[in-house]
Amino acid sequence: MKMTSRKLSDILKKRLQNDNWSFHFDREKDTLRIEDKNTGKGITLELPGIIAKWEQKKDDAIDEVVYYTEEALNAMKGQSQEMEGRESLIYPVIRSTSFPEKSSAGVSLIFDGHTAETRIYYALDLGNTYRLIDEKMLEKEGWTKERIRETASFNLRSLQTVVKEDAVAGNHFYFFRANDGYDASRVLNESILAEYEKSAEGTLAVSIPHQDVLIIADIRNNAGYDILGQMSMSFFANGTVPITALSFLYEDGKLEPIFILAKNRPKKK
Numbered sequence: 001m002k003m004t005s006r007k008l009s010d011i012l013k014k015r016l017q018n019d020n021w022s023f024h025f026d027r028e029k030d031t032l033r034i035e036d037k038n039t040g041k042g043i044t045l046e047l048p049g050i051i052a053k054w055e056q057k058k059d060d061a062i063d064e065v066v067y068y069t070e071e072a073l074n075a076m077k078g079q080s081q082e083m084e085g086r087e088s089l090i091y092p093v094i095r096s097t098s099f100p101e102k103s104s105a106g107v108s109l110i111f112d113g114h115t116a117e118t119r120i121y122y123a124l125d126l127g128n129t130y131r132l133i134d135e136k137m138l139e140k141e142g143w144t145k146e147r148i149r150e151t152a153s154f155n156l157r158s159l160q161t162v163v164k165e166d167a168v169a170g171n172h173f174y175f176f177r178a179n180d181g182y183d184a185s186r187v188l189n190e191s192i193l194a195e196y197e198k199s200a201e202g203t204l205a206v207s208i209p210h211q212d213v214l215i216i217a218d219i220r221n222n223a224g225y226d227i228l229g230q231m232s233m234s235f236f237a238n239g240t241v242p243i244t245a246l247s248f249l250y251e252d253g254k255l256e257p258i259f260i261l262a263k264n265r266p267k268k269k
Contacts (some may be wrong), residue, residue: 092188
């Protein structure tokens with residue numbers, strides 16, 4: 001069966017059927033908007049990206065979308081989204097530079113620059129999902145962007161790290177996967193990168209293909225670049241929230257995006 005945006009929209013409507021939710025399929029934009037009728041809040045699903053995952057993972061891709069959509073809509077309705085008194089639940093999240101700068105309601109989101117490929121947004125953790133912090137939230141509670149930035153950075157450093165190491169063709173790869181929603185965010189913890197840079201025997205490279213994984217690589221020979229490139233592309237294609245398939249060299253405390261060319265050393269972008 002060939003999956004189209006219309007077919008996918010119909011499948012999701014059936015799976016997410018709820019008397020309190022409304023659905024709007026936009027054929028031109030290839031999106032499905034789901035809103036809570038009582039609160040007017042909702043989320044917009046980009047259908048082409050979901051179709052790409054469906055082609056690889058079939059029903060598992062649909063199950064993931066249904067789960068995260070239900071969790072997000074229920075969180076919007078059932079939980080307070082005030083920041084005051086919940087400072088320990090504010091974290092940075094990494095997104096691609098193509099990620100929207102405004103919420104679905106048209107309110108500007110709070111974000112900082114990171115690399116040529118990525119940005120840093122800020123989120124209030126709601127348990128099984130989170131709410132990206134926007135300017136309206138700051139104005140309502142009298143917070144400054146600097147306070148958000150410092151609070152999120154402090155909380156990030158307090159997170160537990162879960163790392164799996166693998167050696168391939170003489171190169172060492174470290175996978176950060178605590179499954180707490182902030183694995184990619186750990187790239188912002190400078191002490192982690194500094195520690196791995198200090199112990200690396202080769203060139204230190206980093207990949208943040210999607211929000212639930214961070215890969216740090218100790219590249220000790222040219223084959224390591226190809227391996228990292230393949231890993232990054234695979235994770236990027238299968239992630240729930242893809243970020244970038246490009247990798248980065250870590251030099252002098254900075255991340256430099258690189259293109260990895262097969263059987264060659266990478267070229268800086």
